[in-house]
Amino acid sequence: MKKNMLVEELFIAVLLMVMVLLVVAQVFSRYVFHTSISYTEELVRYGFVWATFFGIAAAAYRDRHLSISISDQYAPRRLVRWSRFGAGLLASLFAAVILVYGVRVVLLQAETHQTTAALGIPMWIVGLAVPVSAVVLVIRLVLVFLKGRGAA
Numbered sequence: 001m002k003k004n005m006l007v008e009e010l011f012i013a014v015l016l017m018v019m020v021l022l023v024v025a026q027v028f029s030r031y032v033f034h035t036s037i038s039y040t041e042e043l044v045r046y047g048f049v050w051a052t053f054f055g056i057a058a059a060a061y062r063d064r065h066l067s068i069s070i071s072d073q074y075a076p077r078r079l080v081r082w083s084r085f086g087a088g089l090l091a092s093l094f095a096a097v098i099l100v101y102g103v104r105v106v107l108l109q110a111e112t113h114q115t116t117a118a119l120g121i122p123m124w125i126v127g128l129a130v131p132v133s134a135v136v137l138v139i140r141l142v143l144v145f146l147k148g149r150g151a152a
Helices: 007-032 041-063 071-076 079-109 123-127 129-145
Strands: none
Touching: 007 041, 007 129, 041 123, 041 129, 079 123, 123 129
């Protein structure tokens, strides 16, 4: 394990490993035993949702989101700092919006007792990926700001 690996990166790595194992088990079962494991596709799909949303926070902290860096090379240093600060504010606003709406969706899913098709898992567990990752994103954006790197 890398010395400076983020918790969310470790979570994503474990999740991806489990997803690969589930897909391999599904393919093996289908071609060797001529039967399929009904829930693997569902677990992999929801694992992908969790990995994607946690990847947003990890990428923000690592400064790996898409950006136009040509302006950093030719613009005055002060303008670059302000633009990165503005990008950080917009990213924080985005995180706040997905946090609020993510919580609303999770509450609605819990209230209506929605479950997944194959396993019958409450959908609010899947939906928690959005607000939980939004909180992690806000934490990572604050850490980036405190480190003085500007914005993600």
